[in-house]
Amino acid sequence: MSISTIAKKLSTAVIAATAIVLGIGTVAEATVLTFDDIAPISGYDRIPNGYGGFNWDNFGYLNGSDTALSLTGYDNGSVSGDYVSFNEYGDPALVSDGIFDFNSAYLTAAWNDGLSVTVEGFKSGATLYSKTVVVDTKQPTLVNFDYFGVDELRFTSFGGVEPDYLRSKGGPGTQFTLDNFTFNEKVTSVPEPTLLPAILSIATVSAGSVLKRKQLKQS
The missing domain is CATH 1.20.58 (Methane Monooxygenase Hydroxylase; Chain G, domain 1)
Incomplete structure (x- = not known):
């Protein structure tokens, strides 16, 4: 030699x-947040800070199987169990923590078909990633984000049109549902x-x- x-x-x-x-480069195994292990509720409530180790800003959760929500994306968007999270009032919503990798999530439009959802990934205030997906009310869409080394996510939804079969449910809205939020938290020693x-x-x-x-x- x-x-x-x-x-x-x-x-x-x-x-x-x-x-x-x-x-x-060491990371923990992937964790999946299903929102089914938060305290059961009637109606809806805000996701408590600390759930999954994150701070949640303008994210609520509810039981999508409620008969009042049948046919909506709240019902159709549940992937595991009955509970889903959503952006309250259709406004931008944030998830933040220390450094983590955002792997994937299921997104569904709650009211408007053709809803656009933009998901941005930040680190120390700088934008590292941005992806916009278009989702409908009838079924969840698995989105692989692969955002590495971020400390904050911002979800913004806009557009779309309420389908005829939901007109009796209370009007259009830019809410989306989020389920099976999958991430890796960075582990450094x-x-x-x-x-x-x-x-x-x-x-x-x-x-x-x-x-x-x-x-x-x-x-």
Whole structure:
């Protein structure tokens, strides 16, 4: 094996060891929020902050199987169990936390077919992602977002037309339902800053010692 090959392998080993020490790229298994494990209610209520580890702004939840909601997207949008979340009054709604990956969710229009839903992903106030999807009232749409390393999501809905079969239910609206919110929360374990130089120094010295021995054997 050539000296350059050995050096490359040692460099890779040092980088890998450093990544392990820093906890770079490590994530927990995906979590799915179904909104069925919040306290049962009649009517609707706001999602409490802390559910799933997130802060929820302008997100409510309700039992879509209520007979008063039959045929609407509240009923048709449930994927697991009977409960779904929705944006209150059709206004923008936010989900925020520490750093996380937003994988996917099911979206359904509550009242208007052809409803547009824009989902933006932010980190420290900067927009990293934006996607707009068009959904209907009859069935949920699985949307794979794959928003990596965000700390806030903003959901904004607009447009669409109320179908004839819902006209007796109370009028059009830009609410959407959200179900099976799937995410990965980033897990980092970073050693004390004063320890990092020592760890990297030890790794570098160790790699240099091995390379030197290889050189002596080949001389």
